[in-house]
Amino acid sequence: MATTSAVSDRNGGCTCRFVRYRLTSAPLFVHCCHCRWCQRETGSAFALNAMIEADRVQLLNGAVEVVDTPSNSGRGQRISRCPTCRIAVWSNYAGAGEAVRFVRVGTLDEPDRCPPDIHIFTASKQPWVVLPPGVPAVAEYYKASERWPAASLERRAALMALAPPTRS
Numbered sequence: 001m002a003t004t005s006a007v008s009d010r011n012g013g014c015t016c017r018f019v020r021y022r023l024t025s026a027p028l029f030v031h032c033c034h035c036r037w038c039q040r041e042t043g044s045a046f047a048l049n050a051m052i053e054a055d056r057v058q059l060l061n062g063a064v065e066v067v068d069t070p071s072n073s074g075r076g077q078r079i080s081r082c083p084t085c086r087i088a089v090w091s092n093y094a095g096a097g098e099a100v101r102f103v104r105v106g107t108l109d110e111p112d113r114c115p116p117d118i119h120i121f122t123a124s125k126q127p128w129v130v131l132p133p134g135v136p137a138v139a140e141y142y143k144a145s146e147r148w149p150a151a152s153l154e155r156r157a158a159l160m161a162l163a164p165p166t167r168s
């Protein structure tokens, strides 16, 4: 049995199945971003991104093509896409650098297991999207130190010790 492309709660990939990856642990934090940039990039109402250390994203099959793309911050994001079907599987933003990947939750085989920890940029939320009670929501962005669980902050501190980001 090939195990590398097996469905699991932490496996994912593109639509043509050339790119298959596995998250080797739970993510740090999951963003549901309602900014206009994410709306345009997804063609939808929001983007769902699981932030995780780059070295916890294991490529099981294929390769990604990195596309430099403008971003809201003006400093760009690097979107990793399948070279064949062009589905975006993760991004790196200038702020968090190469150390943290923003994995597109919808590319996981079981995206239901990765609900958002916070809704961000709700100032531009499409009005028909009704946010669930009990999940934090902020008009724009937030401070990780105020919102992330302790275990994720510890993981973040370990990353920053290795490669300090250009902004917190």
Ligand SMILES: [Zn+2]
Pocket: 014, 015, 016, 017, 018, 019, 082, 083, 084, 085, 086, 087
């Ligand atoms: Zn593909």
Ligand SMILES: [Zn+2]
Pocket: 033, 034, 035, 036, 037, 038, 039, 047, 121
């Ligand atoms: Zn966004």
